Amino acid sequence: MITMEDIVKEGHDVLKQKADEVSLPPSKEDQDTLAQMLEYVKNSQDEKLADKFNLRPGVGLAAPQIGLSKRMIAVHFTDFNEREYSYGLFNPKIMSHSVEETYLxxxxxxxxxxxxxxxxxxxxxxxxxxxxxxEGEEVKLRLKGYAAIVLQHEIDHLNGVMFYDHINQQSPLTPPANAISAEEI
Incomplete structure (x- = not known):
């Protein structure tokens, strides 16, 4: 079981590296690790389990965050339109994206x-x-708004990028021009 003690903190080398592809079909070890990552995210959102196991609530977790340089992410959340998302993903890759931007x-x-x-x-x-x-199924997910933000955040971890690397240092609290809040998408 993954706990907060397993999560590496900013400054750790693995968070700045580009993670390695997972060979498919995944090994039993990789499947078990990804299942545990998804379990962590789900349990962290359950107040009783989070208290019992000292879990900090989160909506996603990438393998580099537990010290593994592998392209695996787990996400579990409900977006602003009450749509639920729960995935353990191997080798997620953004195939296309909009020009329009969003933000939280x-x-x-x-x-x-x-x-x-x-x-x-x-x-x-x-x-x-x-x-x-x-489960070994190839999927193509079309995501928008909050769901797109969560997946981009986790995929960034696989590329050695932290969320704050995207913040405009000259004007950190100013939304980008022509961007729309994720709450409105």
């Missing part, structure tokens, strides 16, 4: 960052992601 008005957080980082993180408003699910 309150900024983003990260399980690997134990401090408040104020600032608007510009993201693509719509993306198409191709990946292999935990």
């Amino acid at each position: 008005p309150d900024g983003e957080g990260c399980l690997s960052v134990d401090r408040e980082v104020p600032g608007i993180v510009p993201r693509y408003a719509r993306i198409t992601v191709k990946a292999t699910t935990l």
